[in-house]
Amino acid sequence: MLRTATAVGLSLxxxxxxxxxxxxxxxxxxxxxxxxxxxxRTFVGRIxxxxxxxxxxxxxxxxxxxxxxxxxWTWSDDGKVLTMKLRPNVxxxxxxxxxxxxxxxxxxxxxxxxxxxxxxxxxxxxxxDAVDDLTIRMTLAAPFAPLMAQLTDxxxxxxxxxxxxxxxxxxxxxxxCAGPFKxxxxxxxxxxxxxxxxxxxxxxxxxxxxxxxxxFTDNAVKLANLKAGQLDIIERLAATDVAEVKKDPKLKFAxxxxxxxxxxxxxxxxxxKAKSPIGQSEKVREAFELALDxxxxxxxxxxxxxxAGNQWLSxxxxxxxxxxxxxxxxxxxxxxxxxxxxxxxxxxxxxxxxTGEQQQLAQVIQAMTKEAGFDVxxxxxxxxxxxxxxxxxxxxxxxLAWSGRTDPDGNLYNFVAxxxxxxxxxxxxxxxxxxxxxxxxxxxxxxxxxxWNGVAKATLAxxxxxxxxxxxxxxxxxxxxSGFTEYPDGLVRFANMTLN
Amino acid sequence: xxxxxxxxxxxxxxxVIFVSMIIFGLQQLLPGDxxxxxxxxxxxxxxxxxxxxxxxxxxxxxMRYLRWVGGVVQGDFGESxxxxxxxxxxxxxxxxxxxxxxxxSMLVALLIGIPMGILSAVKNGKVADYAANAVALWGxxxxxxxxxxxxxxxxxxxxxxxxxxxxxxxxxDLWGNLKAMIMPAFVLGNAIxxxxxxxTRAAMLQVLSSDYIRTARAKGLVERVVIFKHGFRNxxxxxxxxxxxxxxxxxxxxxxxxxxxxxxGFGKLIVDAVFNRDYAVVQGVVLCTATAYLMLNLxxxxxxxxxxxxxxx
Numbered sequence: 001m002l003r004t005a006t007a008v009g010l011s012l013x014x015x016x017x018x019x020x021x022x023x024x025x026x027x028x029x030x031x032x033x034x035x036x037x038x039x040x041r042t043f044v045g046r047i048x049x050x051x052x053x054x055x056x057x058x059x060x061x062x063x064x065x066x067x068x069x070x071x072x073w074t075w076s077d078d079g080k081v082l083t084m085k086l087r088p089n090v091x092x093x094x095x096x097x098x099x100x101x102x103x104x105x106x107x108x109x110x111x112x113x114x115x116x117x118x119x120x121x122x123x124x125x126x127x128x129d130a131v132d133d134l135t136i137r138m139t140l141a142a143p144f145a146p147l148m149a150q151l152t153d154x155x156x157x158x159x160x161x162x163x164x165x166x167x168x169x170x171x172x173x174x175x176x177c178a179g180p181f182k183x184x185x186x187x188x189x190x191x192x193x194x195x196x197x198x199x200x201x202x203x204x205x206x207x208x209x210x211x212x213x214x215x216f217t218d219n220a221v222k223l224a225n226l227k228a229g230q231l232d233i234i235e236r237l238a239a240t241d242v243a244e245v246k247k248d249p250k251l252k253f254a255x256x257x258x259x260x261x262x263x264x265x266x267x268x269x270x271x272x273k274a275k276s277p278i279g280q281s282e283k284v285r286e287a288f289e290l291a292l293d294x295x296x297x298x299x300x301x302x303x304x305x306x307x308a309g310n311q312w313l314s315x316x317x318x319x320x321x322x323x324x325x326x327x328x329x330x331x332x333x334x335x336x337x338x339x340x341x342x343x344x345x346x347x348x349x350x351x352x353x354x355t356g357e358q359q360q361l362a363q364v365i366q367a368m369t370k371e372a373g374f375d376v377x378x379x380x381x382x383x384x385x386x387x388x389x390x391x392x393x394x395x396x397x398x399x400l401a402w403s404g405r406t407d408p409d410g411n412l413y414n415f416v417a418x419x420x421x422x423x424x425x426x427x428x429x430x431x432x433x434x435x436x437x438x439x440x441x442x443x444x445x446x447x448x449x450x451x452w453n454g455v456a457k458a459t460l461a462x463x464x465x466x467x468x469x470x471x472x473x474x475x476x477x478x479x480x481x482s483g484f485t486e487y488p489d490g491l492v493r494f495a496n497m498t499l500n
Numbered sequence: 501x502x503x504x505x506x507x508x509x510x511x512x513x514x515x516v517i518f519v520s521m522i523i524f525g526l527q528q529l530l531p532g533d534x535x536x537x538x539x540x541x542x543x544x545x546x547x548x549x550x551x552x553x554x555x556x557x558x559x560x561x562x563m564r565y566l567r568w569v570g571g572v573v574q575g576d577f578g579e580s581x582x583x584x585x586x587x588x589x590x591x592x593x594x595x596x597x598x599x600x601x602x603x604x605s606m607l608v609a610l611l612i613g614i615p616m617g618i619l620s621a622v623k624n625g626k627v628a629d630y631a632a633n634a635v636a637l638w639g640x641x642x643x644x645x646x647x648x649x650x651x652x653x654x655x656x657x658x659x660x661x662x663x664x665x666x667x668x669x670x671x672x673d674l675w676g677n678l679k680a681m682i683m684p685a686f687v688l689g690n691a692i693x694x695x696x697x698x699x700t701r702a703a704m705l706q707v708l709s710s711d712y713i714r715t716a717r718a719k720g721l722v723e724r725v726v727i728f729k730h731g732f733r734n735x736x737x738x739x740x741x742x743x744x745x746x747x748x749x750x751x752x753x754x755x756x757x758x759x760x761x762x763x764x765g766f767g768k769l770i771v772d773a774v775f776n777r778d779y780a781v782v783q784g785v786v787l788c789t790a791t792a793y794l795m796l797n798l799x800x801x802x803x804x805x806x807x808x809x810x811x812x813x
């Protein structure tokens with residue numbers, strides 16, 4: 001009797017121990033916003049969604065679209081109809097069946113819900129039909145090539161119609177999706193807890209029992225918690241901490257170049273502030289770019305961890321245009337250009353974020369361009385205020401990062417198209433708009449690359465944005481973690497991850 | 501006493517109303533548009549328009565103020581635009597954490613500050629006095645953020661004795677809760693203890709040189725009674741004032757300490773809300789802490805009367 005009790009007790013302890021061991025404690029760089037795929041805005045929110053909400057399609061680390069909740073798809077010849085076959089035997093966390101009607105509901109929710117953040121991403125869809133139980137058809141007003149890429153992210157996430165209807169705009173308080181983990185609880189600014197969903201369609205690939213996401217806004221604190229064993233993995237490790245992590249035998253390091261970029265947006269056409277020398281003269285902008293040594297910037301400010309770049313895509317992206325390599329620093333030519341432009345010492349007011357790293361970056365830019373004759377004046381501005389000033393055109397140059405999208409269009413259209421909502425400098429060239437539209441209406445990648453080549457030719461000479469570098473997603477984790485794969489979108493796929 | 505209380509309450513009501521106006525008014529002066537700040541990276545114009553309409557951002561300020569106050573009176577503090585949870589729920593989640601941290605920090609401050617202040621006054625000019633002053637100077641001049649990180653590196657990373665973060669409610673695990681709170685409470689309490697010590701010392705020195713202390717000693721009373729019953733009781737008034745002020749400040753959230761130890765209290769909540777222009781959260785939390793501050797002042801006034809009956813008049 002006693003022996004049996006001991007055996008039961010021991011096995012119970014072992015089970016508990018394993019369950020404890022398979023709890024992944026994930027350190028996020030900030031607290032996510034609303035946990036509703038339709039309303040979510042933040043990057044960290046997307047990390048949490050990748051545990052809870054499966055999408056119609058996913059990407060591979062080399063950006064190929066692969067099946068997730070949709071198993072196959074076809075485009076009509078005119079590029080206006082996308083038909084998708086859905087995965088059978090999939091259920092949502094509340095036990096509701098995932099089928100064509102549920103997919104139609106989710107997509108329509110993204111398109112029509114008041115305040116939806118997804119509407120703009122998939123607004124090309126004009127009609128959604130459930131052809132049969134497991135087939136869905138999306139009809140577009142005009143061909144829109146970036147649609148597939150949008151469906152690999154939040155716009156492709158499926159939510160339980162029953163829960164969404166019951167909770168309405170309170171869905172974020174108890175989200176119900178069809179991903180590997182289901183929502184347990186959220187304490188704002190403290191933790192978000194999810195646990196393994198036993199009816200998940202791919203449950204054998206899920207080794208973790210539970211994930212606790214915890215926000216840490218300070219990098220040093222986040223890393224200290226990892227080292228103290230309070231966390232198992234942290235995202236967005238500071239570039240300056242990489243060396244420390246690499247030499248710690250108890251930790252692992254992982255990194256991959258991001259999809260986004262860091263650049264300087266120049267006000268060339270938005271109000272009075274566009275009337276500055278750098279806003280008005282292409283020669284001054286060229287001189288500014290020639291005064292910069294991007295490799296040195298990456299080396300000095302980011303310990304060489306990031307990748308220098310000169311386009312909206314990083315040089316390692318398959319769609320990077322090799323016809324336009326990173327220009328070499330040429331101070332003499334920069335000076336000559338300024339002389340030609342008739343402004344030997346142009347003043348450039350550079351609006352920057354207030355973070356230490358970005359301040360350092362601005363100072364390096366200031367020092368480099370000074371050698372060519374520029375007088376860069378740094379205006380450190382708190383983020384929400386800087387956005388306001390940017391929209392009003394109350395800036396000359398704005399140091400700004402973009403997190404990046406899978407489809408190159410997501411890094412380009414909104415920034416350089418005449419009516420692009422993020423085109424703060426109001427750069428506008430009808431021929432660029434025509435090329436951008438062309439790149440959207442064909443799914444043939446070579447034809448798209450040809451159009452982007454035209455865009456590159458115009459915009460890299462006009463320089464509405466001077467691209468500087470591409471960050472890397474940097475992760476540090478306990479050496480006990482295995483099965484982690486880096487993806488350039490910075491998100492985490494939890495399948496096959498395990499703690500030994 | 502009752503009249504005193506009624507009078508004080510009568511003054512508090514207009515003060516709270518005035519504070520609510522100031523909070524609301526000052527917030528309108530913040531640069532940057534909440535709708536833009538909260539519209540996400542894409543800043544879709546339709547989303548911005550929706551946020552403006554849903555949170556009545558286009559209404560005149562007085563109308564918005566009245567709508568907010570109307571809600572607050574009925575216990576509805578509005579909804580966080582950023583995470584779409586009711587502000588009252590956020591306040592209820594954070595308030596116990598903040599109160600606990602404040603109480604523990606005050607406990608640390610009192611346990612260190614007052615005995616050290618008394619000791620330093622009694623042993624004026626001796627080694628103990630200098631030592632206490634040196635400790636106080638250390639407490640005053642160590643930045644919380646630095647001390648916090650150092651404690652984490654020592655006790656969590658190197659020794660592994662205490663968790664670096666991870667708040668557990670005392671109802672779930674009292675020991676776990678204390679283990680998580682001890683370092684932040686020490687960091688906060690340490691700085692306040694230094695101020696307490698200096699004030700206690702100054703007040704005690706003044707009291708100990710008064711005539712009635714000399715009389716008490718002349719009566720042949722034991723030194724302990726002279727110091728604690730006759731001395732400290734009279735020196736306590738300025739210390740109570742200081743304690744109430746410091747405690748009030750702790751209740752408004754200790755941003756840096758909360759950040760270092762990842763304690764989910766008011767400080768982190770309010771800073772995030774300010775940067776995201778999450779107006780409803782800022783207003784709710786500030787109103788809540790301002791009210792707590794007023795209540796503490798009232799309690800301090802009551803405490804004066806209790807330790808010093810002459811103030812009852």
